[in-house]
Amino acid sequence: MIEALVLLALGAPVVGGLAAWRLDLRRATRVTFAAMSVSTIGALGLAWLAFDREPVVGVGGSVRVDGLGGWLLVVIIAVVLLAIVASPRYLAAEVAEGRIRDTDPGRYYALLLWFVASLLAVPLLDNLGLLWVAIEAATGVSTLLVGFYRTPAALEAAWKYLILGSVGIGFALLGTLLFYASSVAHLGETSDALNWSRLMANAGALDPGLLRLGFLFALVGYGTKIGLAPFHTWLPDAHSQAPSPVSAILSGVTLAVALYALIRFHLVADAALGPGFSATLLVAFGLLSLVVALPFLVAQGDLKRLLAYSSIEHMGLLTLAIGFGGPLALLGAAVHLLAHGLSKATAFITAGDLVQQYGTRRLGRLHGTLSAAPDSGPGLLAATLLVGGLPPSAVFAAEFAILVGGIERGWVAAAAVAAVLLALGFVAVAYHVLPLAWGIPGRRVPIRPSSPALAALVAAPLGVVVVLGLWTPEPLARALAAVVTILGGAHG
Amino acid sequence: MTQELALRVVDIAAAGIVLLGVWLAITRSIGEATWLLTGQSLLMGAAALAVGAARGSVELMLGGVLAIAVRGIVLPVVVRRLLRDSPVRHERHAYLGARASAVVAVAIVFVAALAVDGTAGLPGGSSIRALPAAVAEVLTGLLVITTRRKSLSMIIGLLVFENGITLAAFAITAGMPLVVELGVSFDLLIVMVVVQVHARRMLTTFGSLSTDRLRSLRG
Numbered sequence: 001m002i003e004a005l006v007l008l009a010l011g012a013p014v015v016g017g018l019a020a021w022r023l024d025l026r027r028a029t030r031v032t033f034a035a036m037s038v039s040t041i042g043a044l045g046l047a048w049l050a051f052d053r054e055p056v057v058g059v060g061g062s063v064r065v066d067g068l069g070g071w072l073l074v075v076i077i078a079v080v081l082l083a084i085v086a087s088p089r090y091l092a093a094e095v096a097e098g099r100i101r102d103t104d105p106g107r108y109y110a111l112l113l114w115f116v117a118s119l120l121a122v123p124l125l126d127n128l129g130l131l132w133v134a135i136e137a138a139t140g141v142s143t144l145l146v147g148f149y150r151t152p153a154a155l156e157a158a159w160k161y162l163i164l165g166s167v168g169i170g171f172a173l174l175g176t177l178l179f180y181a182s183s184v185a186h187l188g189e190t191s192d193a194l195n196w197s198r199l200m201a202n203a204g205a206l207d208p209g210l211l212r213l214g215f216l217f218a219l220v221g222y223g224t225k226i227g228l229a230p231f232h233t234w235l236p237d238a239h240s241q242a243p244s245p246v247s248a249i250l251s252g253v254t255l256a257v258a259l260y261a262l263i264r265f266h267l268v269a270d271a272a273l274g275p276g277f278s279a280t281l282l283v284a285f286g287l288l289s290l291v292v293a294l295p296f297l298v299a300q301g302d303l304k305r306l307l308a309y310s311s312i313e314h315m316g317l318l319t320l321a322i323g324f325g326g327p328l329a330l331l332g333a334a335v336h337l338l339a340h341g342l343s344k345a346t347a348f349i350t351a352g353d354l355v356q357q358y359g360t361r362r363l364g365r366l367h368g369t370l371s372a373a374p375d376s377g378p379g380l381l382a383a384t385l386l387v388g389g390l391p392p393s394a395v396f397a398a399e400f401a402i403l404v405g406g407i408e409r410g411w412v413a414a415a416a417v418a419a420v421l422l423a424l425g426f427v428a429v430a431y432h433v434l435p436l437a438w439g440i441p442g443r444r445v446p447i448r449p450s451s452p453a454l455a456a457l458v459a460a461p462l463g464v465v466v467v468l469g470l471w472t473p474e475p476l477a478r479a480l481a482a483v484v485t486i487l488g489g490a491h492g
Numbered sequence: 493m494t495q496e497l498a499l500r501v502v503d504i505a506a507a508g509i510v511l512l513g514v515w516l517a518i519t520r521s522i523g524e525a526t527w528l529l530t531g532q533s534l535l536m537g538a539a540a541l542a543v544g545a546a547r548g549s550v551e552l553m554l555g556g557v558l559a560i561a562v563r564g565i566v567l568p569v570v571v572r573r574l575l576r577d578s579p580v581r582h583e584r585h586a587y588l589g590a591r592a593s594a595v596v597a598v599a600i601v602f603v604a605a606l607a608v609d610g611t612a613g614l615p616g617g618s619s620i621r622a623l624p625a626a627v628a629e630v631l632t633g634l635l636v637i638t639t640r641r642k643s644l645s646m647i648i649g650l651l652v653f654e655n656g657i658t659l660a661a662f663a664i665t666a667g668m669p670l671v672v673e674l675g676v677s678f679d680l681l682i683v684m685v686v687v688q689v690h691a692r693r694m695l696t697t698f699g700s701l702s703t704d705r706l707r708s709l710r711g
Contacts, residue, residue, distance in 0.1 A: 129672030133679055140682040143690065150693045156706035158690060159643065166650055166683060167637060173657050173676070174630075181664045191669030237709045 002049070002058030006124060008042025009073075010117050017113035025095065025105040029088045032109040036084055036116070040077050043120055047073040051479040055197070062126065064197055067482025069123035071334060072260050074479070076123075079252040079341045080116050082461055083245040086349040087112070089454065090245055093356045099149065108148065112246065115141045119249075122257050126195045128176050131261055132169070135225065138257070139165045142250065146242045157234075157241035164224060164234040172221025175265065178214030182207040182272075196264050203271035211269055215278050218265040219285065225258035227312045228285045228319060229292035236296070239308035240361070244352020247304060251311040252345035256337055259315065263322055263487070271489055275325070282323030283414050289316025290421040297428040303351050303361045306432055307344065310387055313425050314340050320418055321402040322487070329405025330487040332398040334480050339394035339468060340387065342461040347383035350376040350458060358445055363432050368441035374450040379458035381437045386465055388426035394468035498546035499621070505539035506625035508532075509659070510601055513625075513632040516652065517597035518590050520583045522575055525636075525648045526568045532629065532652065533564035536659050540667065543619050547666075555667045559658065562677040567651055570684045571644060574691050578701045580642050588639035596635055604628035623663040629656030643694065643701045647687055654680065 016035025020028040049056045050070030057064045065073070091105045100108075118138035125131045139162070147158030180194050186205040187193040199206065224231040235255075239247050269278040293313035300306040314336070321333035353376040354369055355361050369377035386393045399422060406415035441447070472480070509532050516528040537560035544552030575581065588596065604627035633653025637646050658676070661668045668676070694701055 127669075127672070129668055130675055133672065133675030136676075136679040137682055140679065140686045143686050147690055147693060150697055152697060152706075153709060155690070155694055155697055156709055159694075159703065159706055160709075162683070162686065162690065163637065163646055163650065167634070167653065170650075170653055170657055174660065177657070177661045177664065177668060180661075180668060184665050189666065189669075191671050194669060194672065241709075 002046070002056055002063065005042045005045045005049075006059060006063055009039050009046060009120050009124070010042075012036070012038035012042070013113040013117040013120070017110040017117070020106050020109040020113065022103075023106045023109075024102065025088065025091055028106040028109045032084060032087075032113060035113055036081065039116070039120065040081065043073045043077050046070065046124070047479075051475075051482050054482055061192070061195070062130070063124045064126035064195075065124055066486050067479070068260070068263070068486040071337070071479060071483045072123040072257065073120065075256060075338050075341050076116075076119050076253050078338065078461075079249060079345045080119075082342070082345045082349065082457070083248040083252075084112070085457055086248070086352075087245045090243065090349075090352055090356070094243075097356070104148075108145070108243070111141055111145050112249075115145065115249070119254065119257055122260060126197055127191060128179060128196055128199070128261075128264060129191075129194045131264070132173055132176050135172075135222075135258060135261060136166075136169050138254065139169060139225070142242075142246070142254070145246045146238045146250075148243055148246070149241070151241075154241040157237035160234045161238040164231075168221050168224025168231060170221065171217045171224075172261070175214045175216070175218030175221055178210045178217060179206075179265065179268065182210035182214060196268065199268045200271055203268060206268075206272045208273055211272050212277065215265055215269040215281075218262060219278075219281055222258045222262040222265070223285060226255050226262065226315050226319065227289070228315065229289040229312065232289065232292070232312050235312060236305045236308040239311065239348075240302060240304035244304075244348050244355070247307075247352070248345035248348040251308060251348060252341040255311060255315050256318070256341065259318060259322075262319075266322060267487075267489060279323045279325055282319050283411060284323075286316045286318070286320030286323055287414055287417060289313065289319065290418055290425075294421055294424055294428065297425055298431075300428075300432060301363055303355065303363055303366060303432075303436075304348070306363065306429065307347050307351060307384070310384075310425070310429060311344060313422075314344070314387070317399065317402065317418065317422065320406070320414065324402065324406040324409050324411050324415075325488070326405050326409040327484055327488065328408060329402045330484045331480060332401030332405055333487065334483040335394050335468065336398035336402065339398055339465050343383050343386045343393075343395060343465050346458055346461045347380060347387055350380035350383060353454070354380060357448060358442075363436060365442070366436045367439035368437075368445075370437045372441040372445050372447050374448065375454040375458055377437060379462070381433055382462050383458075384429055384433045386462060388429045389422060390426070392466060392469040394465050397469045495546050498542040501542035502539045502619060502622055505535040505542075506622045508535045509622075509625045510628050513629055513652070514594070514597040514601065516648075517593045517600075517632055517635055520586070520590060522581055522583060522642065522644050522648070523572070525645065526571050526575065529571075529648055529651055529655075530564055530568040532655055533568070534560055536655060536662070537564055539619070539622060540662055543662075543666065549666070551670045552667050554670060555662075555673050558673055558677055562680060563651070563655055563658075567680060567684055570688065571647060571651075574688060574701075575644055577695070578644065578691070579699075580644070580701050583640055583642050583645050586640050586645075588635075593635070593639065597632060600631045600635065601628050604631065619663050619666050621663070622659055626656050626660035626663050629653075629659055632656070641703055643691065643703050646703065650683075651680075
């Protein structure tokens with residue numbers, strides 16, 4: 001049963017990618033939709049089991065999905081489905097404009113499916129070394145998607161992404177190695193000595209000096225992939241140059257996948273070294289990211305870079321929440337993961353649509369989107385304001401829970417500074433997107449008719465984000481409780 | 493193979509890796525750099541094989557074979573093929589000249605030797621003697637990545653950096669578990685395929701593999 005679900009979740013996108021490689025846009029789209037439907041069944045099945053009777057263990061103990069892993073599966077699937085459904089329209093417009101060749105959509109879908117397979121592997125793996133392998137594979141495949149347009153700017157962004165990402169993740173491998181070294185004296189030189197569940201169960205017997213050093217390397221390494229300041233410099237380039245549906249996945253969920261890896265290291269370090277060491281580092285780096293992102297949000301002139309810097313801000317907030325700890329802040333973090341993923345992905349998808357329509361990403365040249373683009377215009381406005389934390393929404397509720405939770409845990413100053421920075425960040429985003437929505441579109445901008453399909457694609461995720469800010473259905477509450485248990489340091 | 497012989501192999505390999513690393517930091521010829529990378533990888537594989545044979549650890553010996561095959565043969569061959577297609581063969585106008593690089597490379601060797609002075613208590617046993625070489629290799633890789641302008645030089649730097657981490661794994665814990673080593677090698681192959689595709693795109697867009705043209709994205 002477990003093995004079959006794993007095979008569906010990971011096998012379908014790998015095989016689908018192979019099949020899509022040489023197909024034209026229409027056929028490749030069909031193959032991709034089919035592959036992702038199968039994969040969704042597998043991934044959500046595993047998540048369901050993990051919420052129900054955690055943890056789900058299979059494939060000889062290599063696969064282990066607990067509540068946190070299950071939740072990440074849900075978030076990945078939600079964001080990826082959104083991006084995949086948005087892709088045909090985006091690609092058709094690019095082919096029509098001659099920006100990509102007829103053969104490119106097949107390659108695009110193949111790379112996208114392999115990228116998704118490596119992302120989905122992350123929450124399934126118990127071994128911290130193999131988890132690293134999956135994240136590095138995702139980096140490699142997504143580099144080709146970032147450089148997909150072959151323009152000088154896209155190639156520069158892909159190059160930075162590859163080199164900085166690989167060096168960063170190299171440090172994460174060093175961190176992984178030091179965690180292994182901290183355990184082999186006690187657990188022996190077996191591959192389980194790198195299994196997160198065994199590290200947690202034997203936390204008291206691990207070598208504290210090696211763990212401390214290992215966590216520092218993991219923080220720098222995965223911090224680079226999360227986009228934590230000061231290791232974030234590749235992020236705005238990569239997220240702004242990639243095709244917009246890919247940007248949605250990169251910003252909406254890939255950063256969160258890297259954060260998931262760091263959380264696993266943090267939980268082991270916290271259990272072994274006692275509270276304080278890793279949590280303080282997470283709070284410090286989280287705050288730094290909020291501080292560093294703000295001036296770039298204020299002075300931004302490019303729509304997609306604005307969204308990318310907003311992701312740095314939000315990853316800073318999530319890191320801060322994990323550092324705070326305590327049930328309230330951790331619940332906020334869990335909700336934030338999904339709410340940010342959905343709203344940021346929608347923002348990138350609508351932004352991509354507007355960029356195609358207006359032929360520019362400069363904020364100064366985008367005006368009157370509400371009248372010129374009846375779906376994407378309001379969609380982008382709503383998505384960016386929701387990402388910024390406009391109530392009622394799950395983002396707002398999550399931010400509120402994180403800050404109050406932080407104060408409860410005694411991080412009063414950090415929570416206060418974060419609250420001010422978030423408010424300023426919201427003002428900065430609103431300052432840029434409000435003039436974009438109103439005003440008069442340029443004379444050369446084509447006015448688009450409303451499309452019910454696009455309207456539904458935009459309204460569905462944003463509706464979920466708004467509703468979750470007001471009401472949590474029962475199964476979701478159970479899932480969130482399972483997530484908070486794991487984030488709180490339990491290891492089942 | 494006896495323990496003592498294995499120890500001598502590790503010592504010789506470590507010394508060789510350090511010397512090749514200094515040379516790698518100084519040389520301006522990208523072709524020469526690929527050979528130096530090959531040499532470092534082969535020495536690392538030999539050290540793993542020797543220690544594996546002395547301890548009777550099949551896993552460690554397989555790790556050595558993997559290092560020789562992937563890092564010593566496949567990856568340098570890929571880089572040399574890219575070099576053949578590229579008009580750029582030499583590192584000109586690097587951020588750090590040959591003489592300054594030599595000074596930094598020697599400083600790295602001293603820092604590495606000092607930094608790992610207190611390594612008692614690590615579980616690696618005899619292979620721990622390779623740790624200074626590993627630290628020096630990691631730092632040399634970073635030096636090459638940060639101070640060169642040509643993309644192939646940077647890729648070589650990245651591979652040296654990766655080799656250093658693997659050598660550190662060998663030194664500290666007598667290697668990562670074999671499944672992880674396999675996964676890491678697989679990822680290195682993916683990265684090299686990506687580099688190849690990317691280099692082809694760069695050649696068609698810019699007509700060169702210099703990163704000088706890659707500095708327009710700001711803010």
